[in-house]
Amino acid sequence: MGKLYRIVLLLLFAAGWVNAMPTLTVATDVWPPFRILQPDGQLQGIDIEILHRLEQESGIRLQVKRMPWGRALKQMQTGQVDLMIGLAHTPERAQFIDYLQPAYYQCWPAFYGKREQVARLDQYSHLLGVKVGFVLNSAYFEPFDSDIRLDKHGVATEDQLLRMVQRGHLPLMIGTDCQVDYALSREPALALAKAPYRPARPITLYLGMSKRSPYQDLKLPLAQALQTLVVNGEIQQIARPYQP
Template sequence: MKSASRYRKYLVGFLFCLTNISLLSPAYAAEPSPTLAPLRAAVSEHFPHGLERKILQALADRMGRQITFMPYPFARRLDTLEKGGVDLSTGLLKTPERTEKLIFIDAHKRKTYRAFFVLKDRATRIEKYEDLYGLKVGTRIKSLYFDRFDKDDKIQKIPVTSIESHIHMLLNGRIDTFAFQEKSGLLKIAELGYEGQIITAPYKFSRTNLTHICISKKSPLANDLTDINRIIKEMSEDGTFRQITEDHYRNLQN
């Protein structure tokens, strides 16, 4: 009897310790919460499985939250985010107008190039900024590029919803060039089979951008930013965002 009692005592103690170890483990903390609704994230419809999704998925994983991705054209993505139709997004430039409806949390810095795409066999030469004058330049609705270009009313800009529209308009002679983020633009051109026909012009605009996690002020996330601010800071400082970005573009080249 004594041995049976002692066995039960040891068994209860063992199970108690095991339970506490499980509760304290990082793996447990990262499990998606079944009591919280999934986060709703807006991403580019042209790159629904691209860098933006990878960054937001890593953030949700670190938060222990499930996440649902909604691909939208750029203008609709911005509008839906501002109205609270989704909780968060990334890849948006911070402006005074946008901060009225969105919360921007600094994530990481990366250098980007805004390129001007032209037909390879045409005489369109864009070697300096001034060469844009007199050309029909394709842009995305509500998208921002760089200050000088965004504010220059002397450039004839043709706004459309998608890079696919830009590409077809360029091929059909309806525009002379279009502006787009260089790496993403080259990827989409190759994907559509026009790699040998469309190239980047010599003139490009480069800058080091702060990538932000953007949260709608109408999202429940906006009610308590303490946790998400802490997690984004950790992911920035431990190099998570940088590694995701580097891996993404390295894989594109392979």
Template sequence: MKFKSRLLVLITLLTLLLIPTYLSSAEPPLSIAFVEYPPYHFTQDENVEGISIRIIEEAFRRIDTPIEFKAIPWSRALNWLKTGQIDVMVGVFRTAEREVYIDYSNMPLSKAQIHLFVTEGADIKYSEDLTLLSHLSFGVKKDFSYGPYFDDLVAQKKLTKLNVDVGIPQLLVKLCTGVTDIVVGERRNTEYVFNQLSKQTYPQLERCKQIIALTPAIDARLAYLAFSKQNQLNYIRVQFDEAMKSMKQDGSLHRIIESYQPHSLSKNTASH
């Protein structure tokens, strides 16, 4: 009996000693920040949805790396990426300023078409010269890049009438209430958010039954997965790029994009 009792104690002690080692060896998930940017990445019924989300999930599944998504406002997410409080951020455009603290994926997640949006019936035309519209007010998102052409004109103070807000819903309300003349936004995202707001019968939208995307686009931008340089994740980035290449080669990347049905997200709430 004494032998069995001592054996049981020994097994218990070994188990207790091994538990911390096992727990500490478990790989913590990469924290991936995203902003509410339907239909590319957003939350619905406490689930993370969107075409970019599905692509990222499949790529990290292939390299056997655990991940967790966190919905964070745009400016805060960029700051946290810079300081290493998050590991990765979804859908970030390349800029010289961001290259200092971001390692970008080689393959883009999506291609953004940046347009000028006006209310239906507005007597505003775009002839590829934004300076001809400098007397009008532009609604833009805080800390958001709209491409070198627009950004450079702002930096040179050739476009000065900017109405800055945190998101497309707020900017669309300002457009429809006459606070701004133009909203600058990615076409698919802006039209999606406007349709969602319209379904909610926002009284502020009564002035404009529809919004119009002026053509041509002012910029076509590639959005990437951004890795924090602070957290030294270049080895993960390389693996992610390899997974993306294999997804493109075997057709799964194309299938994810083609199988995505925007109408299936009709119950989604608008982003903020």
């Protein structure tokens, strides 16, 4: 009877510990193949699978909250949300976001347009005098992000950019090869090509925690879980089915 009593106590303690664990909010938006919107309104994709594995590895509950990317960044500033995934590093963001190490994925910035438009774009200076579409609140590379000489046109999503370039409303767009190559493989009718010019540095993607999140003590176990997934190659396994 005493042994059974101890087992019951242990089970009750374990259940109480699980219920006491906080739920951290992960703010994000649609960005295939990392976050793909399903017909039922749910998200799936590389980042969503990574978040599920982080939950399993760390025991920390994560709740995905979809919102525009710019709003997500603002709520990270105030601590209204705890985490963002798929973050590129910038000095400005680093003022209010702690980037969990290591980075978990790498993409390359690239320029896309109709084949005849991009064929001769083989150096950065060829961007001068050409209107270039980009996604607002995104970070690509320097000097592009801060170059006031360029004629840049910002929109809310990469899908908007693809449609605008396809229809001739924009001659050129910048994107990440992970996302745009995936979109072009899924929809060949877009008929866009990648410019020969490639920036020298990749875009590395991070999981970041708001410096105003009340759950700073969970930063280390999350980072340790992330490192495990990176080191054992599991993230590459997750990503492989989504690669064009």
